[in-house]
Amino acid sequence: MAQPNADPSSIDFAALNLLRVVHELGSFTAAAEKLNVNQSAVSYTIAKLRACFHDPLFVREGGRQVSTDRCEEILARSLQMLGMLDEMLQPDAFEPGSATQNVTIACNYYERVLLIPALVSAIRREAPGMTVKVINALGDGHLRLLNREADVLIGPFARSESGFHSRRLYAEEYACLMDAAHPLADTALDIDSYLCLNHVLIDYGGGWQSAYLRELEAAGHRIAPVVVAPSPAGLATLIIESDLVATVPRRLGEWNADRLKVADCPFPGRFDVSLVWAAHTNASAMHRWLRDLIWRVARR
Amino acid sequence: MAQPNADPSSIDFAALNLLRVVHELGSFTAAAEKLNVNQSAVSYTIAKLRACFHDPLFVREGGRQVSTDRCEEILARSLQMLGMLDEMLQPDAFEPGSATQNVTIACNYYERVLLIPALVSAIRREAPGMTVKVINALGDGHLRLLNREADVLIGPFARSESGFHSRRLYAEEYACLMDAAHPLADTALDIDSYLCLNHVLIDYGGGWQSAYLRELEAAGHRIAPVVVAPSPAGLATLIIESDLVATVPRRLGEWNADRLKVADCPFPGRFDVSLVWAAHTNASAMHRWLRDLIWRVARR
DNA sequence: TACCTGCTATCGAAAAATTCGATGGACGCC
DNA sequence: GGCGTCCATCGAATTTTTCGATAGCAGGTA
Numbered sequence: 001m002a003q004p005n006a007d008p009s010s011i012d013f014a015a016l017n018l019l020r021v022v023h024e025l026g027s028f029t030a031a032a033e034k035l036n037v038n039q040s041a042v043s044y045t046i047a048k049l050r051a052c053f054h055d056p057l058f059v060r061e062g063g064r065q066v067s068t069d070r071c072e073e074i075l076a077r078s079l080q081m082l083g084m085l086d087e088m089l090q091p092d093a094f095e096p097g098s099a100t101q102n103v104t105i106a107c108n109y110y111e112r113v114l115l116i117p118a119l120v121s122a123i124r125r126e127a128p129g130m131t132v133k134v135i136n137a138l139g140d141g142h143l144r145l146l147n148r149e150a151d152v153l154i155g156p157f158a159r160s161e162s163g164f165h166s167r168r169l170y171a172e173e174y175a176c177l178m179d180a181a182h183p184l185a186d187t188a189l190d191i192d193s194y195l196c197l198n199h200v201l202i203d204y205g206g207g208w209q210s211a212y213l214r215e216l217e218a219a220g221h222r223i224a225p226v227v228v229a230p231s232p233a234g235l236a237t238l239i240i241e242s243d244l245v246a247t248v249p250r251r252l253g254e255w256n257a258d259r260l261k262v263a264d265c266p267f268p269g270r271f272d273v274s275l276v277w278a279a280h281t282n283a284s285a286m287h288r289w290l291r292d293l294i295w296r297v298a299r300r
Numbered sequence: 301m302a303q304p305n306a307d308p309s310s311i312d313f314a315a316l317n318l319l320r321v322v323h324e325l326g327s328f329t330a331a332a333e334k335l336n337v338n339q340s341a342v343s344y345t346i347a348k349l350r351a352c353f354h355d356p357l358f359v360r361e362g363g364r365q366v367s368t369d370r371c372e373e374i375l376a377r378s379l380q381m382l383g384m385l386d387e388m389l390q391p392d393a394f395e396p397g398s399a400t401q402n403v404t405i406a407c408n409y410y411e412r413v414l415l416i417p418a419l420v421s422a423i424r425r426e427a428p429g430m431t432v433k434v435i436n437a438l439g440d441g442h443l444r445l446l447n448r449e450a451d452v453l454i455g456p457f458a459r460s461e462s463g464f465h466s467r468r469l470y471a472e473e474y475a476c477l478m479d480a481a482h483p484l485a486d487t488a489l490d491i492d493s494y495l496c497l498n499h500v501l502i503d504y505g506g507g508w509q510s511a512y513l514r515e516l517e518a519a520g521h522r523i524a525p526v527v528v529a530p531s532p533a534g535l536a537t538l539i540i541e542s543d544l545v546a547t548v549p550r551r552l553g554e555w556n557a558d559r560l561k562v563a564d565c566p567f568p569g570r571f572d573v574s575l576v577w578a579a580h581t582n583a584s585a586m587h588r589w590l591r592d593l594i595w596r597v598a599r600r
Numbered sequence: 601t602a603c604c605t606g607c608t609a610t611c612g613a614a615a616a617a618t619t620c621g622a623t624g625g626a627c628g629c630c
Numbered sequence: 631g632g633c634g635t636c637c638a639t640c641g642a643a644t645t646t647t648t649c650g651a652t653a654g655c656a657g658g659t660a
Contacts, residue, residue, distance in 0.1 A: 005617070008389055012312035029636060041619050043638060054391060059579035060637080061446060061463030063628055066580045070392050077384050084377045089308055089353070092373050283373035305646070329607060341648050343609060360608080363657065462627060604659075610652085617646065623639085630633080 004048030011052060013085050015045050016078040019057070022046065023075055026064045049074075094285035096127035103130060103290055106137040106150035108204070109231050111273070114251055115154060119297045126293065139206040145278040151287060152294065153276040156211070166276040167291065169298040173268035174212035175250040178261050179240055185261040191221070194266050200239065200246040201225035202232055211269030212247050219267070236260060273298070304348030311352060313385050315345050316378040319357070322346065323375055326364045349374075394585035396427035403430060403590055406437040406450035408504070409531045410552055411573070415454060419597045426593065439506040445578040451587060452594065453576040456511070466576040467591065469598040473568035474512035475550040478561050479540055485561045491521070494566045500539065500546040501525035502532055511569030512547050519567070536560060573598070 021031040028046065032039040050057055057071040067075070103123070107116070112134060120132050135144065141153040142164065158166070176194070178185055184193060201223070202210070216223065227244060229235065235246055236256040253262040275294055281287040322331040328346065332339040350357055353374060358365040367375070403423070407416070412434060420432050435444065441453040442464065458466070476494070478485055484493060501523070502510070516523065527544060529535065535546055536556040546553075553562040575594055581587040 007314075008385060009314040009317060010312055010617085011385075012310055014307075014309040017309060027636075028638095038620050039637075040621080040639080044618065047638085053389070055583050056579075059463070059582065060627085061579050062461065063636085065637090066446075066463075066578075068580045068582075069584055074388050077388050081381050081384060084381060085308060085311075088374050088377050091355075091370060280376065283369070283376040285369075285373075288369060310646090327607075338649050339608075340610080340650080344647065347609085360656080363607085365608095602660085605657090607655085607657105609654080612651095613649085615646100615648070617644100619644070620642080622641095625638085626636085628633105628635085630631100 004044055004051060006048065006051035008052045011049065013082060015049060016082055018042060018045050019049060019071075019075060019078055020082065022058065022065065023067055023071070026066070028065065092283070092285040094289055096130075096289060098129060099127050099286065100129040101131075101286060102133060103152075103286075104133040104135060104150045105152055105154060106135050106141045106144045107154040108137050109233065110249055110252055111154045113232075113255060115294075115298060118300065119294060122293055122297050123290075139204075139208045142276070145276065148278075148280075151277070151281060152290060154273070154294065155276075156271045156273055157276050158272070158274065163279050164276055165279060165282055166274045167295065169273045169275055169295065171270060172249050172251060172273050173270045174210065174247050174265045175253050175268070176245050176263040176265045177235070177239060177248050177253040177256075178245040178263065179242060180259055180261045181241070182243060182245065182261065185263070189263055189266055191266045195221055195223055197223075197245040198226040198243050199223050200227045200229060200235065200244045202235075202246065202248065203228050203230060205230060210247070211271045212265060212267045213269070215267040215269045304344055304351060306348065306351035308352045311349065313382060315349060316382055318342060318345050319349060319371075319375060319378055320382065322358065322365065323367055323371070326366070328365065392583070392585045394589055396430075396589060398429060399427050399586065400429040401431075401586060402433060403452075403586075404433040404435060404450045405452055405454060406435050406441045406444045407454040408437050409533060410456075410549055411454045413532075413555060414551055415594075415598060418600065419594060422593055422597050423590075438504070439508045442576070445576065448578075451577070451581060452590060454573070454594065455576075456571045456573055457576050458572070458574065463579050464576055465579060465582055466574045467595060468572045468574050469595065470573055471570060472549050472551060472573050473570045474510065474547050474565045475553050475568070476545050476563045476565045477535070477539060477548050477553040477556075478545040478563065479542060480559055480561045481541070482543060482545065482561065485563065489563055489566055491566045495521055495523055497523075497545040498526040498543050499523050500527045500529060500535065500544045502535075502546065502548065503528050503530060505530060510547070511571045512565060512567040513569070515567040515569045 018031065018035060021034055022028060022042065025031050025034065028042045029039050032042045035042070046057065053070065053074060055068055055070040057074070058065040058067055060066075105116070105119070116134055123130060123132055135150060137144065137153055137155055141150070141155060141157060144150040145153055145164065154169070156172070176189060176197075184197070227238065229238070232246070232248055232252060235248070238244060239246060240259060247265055250262065253260070275291060275298075277287065277291065318331065318335060321334055322328060322342065325331050325334065328342045329339050332342040335342070346357065353370065355368055355370040357371040357374070358367055360366075405416070405419070416434055423430060423432055435450060437444065437453055437455055441450070441455060441457060442461075444450040445453055445464065454469070456472070476489060476497075484497070527538065529538070532546070532548055532552060535548070538544060539546060540559060547565055550562065553560070575591060575598075577587065577591065
């Protein structure tokens with residue numbers, strides 16, 4: 001017979017459950033009966049836990065095994081863990097058809113216009129009982145994931161730090177949006193003619209800089225905007241029948257291309273639109289369903 | 301070789317950690333190296349987890365072990381549990397300087413007068429954030445320990461049953477307290493003259509009998525008290541400028557010996573003042589600190 | 601296609617951990 | 631003081647885990 005193994009990682013759930021039963025019954029012998037094992041097996045396991053935690057855990061007081069304070073602390077966590085084990089053993093089922101949860105999606109103007117309508121309609125079709133909330137990602141969407149304010153983040157955000165996962169939805173680039181009657185509407189723009197245009201600059205604020213601007217400035221150029229707007233909302237009305245030109249993501253341009261012309265931009269500033277989520281939602285069946293749905297919608 | 305045990309309660313933390321490492325490295329072989337075990341031990345444990353969760357957990361895809369969704373789910377909880385284990389393993393640390401707990405001390409009049417003031421001041425000095433509560437021990441201080449109403453018990457209580465520990469603080473004996481002008485104040489008291497004094501008897505009630513009385517009665521004597529009081533409070537005022545004599549523990553007599561005389565008692569009824577605590581607090585860091593502090597204060 | 605290489609599953613044997621049944625000592629209860 | 635209950639401990643038996651070796655599988659390469 002050897003001393004029990006004092007390596008804490010050798011503690012198994014049976015040992016935690018035994019701790020629970022001993023605590024409940026206040027007796028090793030009674031616990032042994034309840035667990036259908038020999039009393040010495042209980043003593044053995046308790047001895048092992050005692051060695052692991054460097055605490056007697058139970059002491060005899062007036063004919064009863066009474067727990068120490070340390071034991072109570074350990075027991076509290078043990079109960080949690082036993083509960084988690086039960087959850088683990090139960091596969092995480094998610095039925096879109098009967099789900100009534102809420103999903104919160106963090107994104108910005110671009111995604112609200114181009115993705116959210118189709119996404120909401122897909123969610124309502126597959127999961128009629130669920131509700132959708134859309135919040136602004138601004139520049140710190142990652143924080144909203146960490147704070148659990150949002151379930152997913154959609155946007156031009158690369159997977160930044162650890163603690164996040166991401167999936168690329170598609171590639172996007174910038175293009176020029178101008179009135180169909182603009183003098184340069186039918187010529188390919190070279191760098192010089194692009195730079196001299198009457199630019200509408202979308203400045204979201206918060207230090208965010210569009211990829212085409214980074215590319216342009218990296219090449220040593222600069223544009224002098226005529227109009228600065230905080231978002232592309234109402235942009236079409238602004239440009240139509242004017243000589244203004246806005247540089248916007250191509251799909252956003254094409255979205256209101258009825259009477260506007262979308263032209264290649266000499267600084268395309270290619271970027272990826274990605275789906276980002278926090279590691280703690282990675283395993284959840286609901287979140288997996290949601291992410292898959294978003295992926296399918298974005299691919300269409 | 302047998303099949304691994306598919307009972308989920310036989311899963312230990314080493315298995316959860318192994319799952320984590322396999323997931324991280326995407327390879328059983330690499331995980332085995334990192335964990336300093338044989339590759340077949342890794343296979344064995346994974347086989348066991350597979351049987352417990354009824355899921356392959358890892359499937360080979362393009363030369364790499366890719367985790368299943370279920371595996372991610374299980375892993376997420378496993379990581380939490382490993383974190384909780386680490387918390388549980390934290391030794392019971394106690395920092396007097398930053399502690400904010402309460403300590404409850406059970407004792408009686410004698411200790412409240414002679415020990416508690418110095419003890420409270422020592423606690424406030426070493427542990428300014430802690431609070432102290434003093435409760436009456438009466439005759440059943442042991443029960444208060446068992447019921448967790450008190451952390452320690454101080455008094456003339458020998459270690460009684462098992463389930464308790466005790467430490468002797470110092471020896472004490474009874475002495476006679478009388479006015480300095482009492483006729484017998486300057487003579488040594490013999491048994492007869494002692495018995496004939498006008499006694500003040502302190503009767504705490506509850507069946508408690510002072511040691512000098514037990515000694516006196518064991519010798520076949522008896523005293524007829526003139527005054528019976530339930531506690532020594534106000535005793536000095538009672539005795540001063542009277543012919544009354546009280547038999548009290550010597551240190552208690554000396555405590556108000558300004559104008560009173562303390563004389564040897566022919567029945568000194570020697571006893572020990574002890575510190576007593578319940579077995580369930582024996583290992584606790586806070587209680588060890590408290591007991592050591594009490595010992596240091598009592599020794600001064 | 602055939603070979604080579606790296607990886608996992610499985611085997612029998614060996615080692616380690618756990619359980620069993622029995623016993624001894626401590627303690628509470630008559 | 632004797633009796634019965636309870637836990638710790640012992641040696642043996644049993645079960646679980648690990649080891650070392652090898653077979654089988656898949657991917658990449660000639």
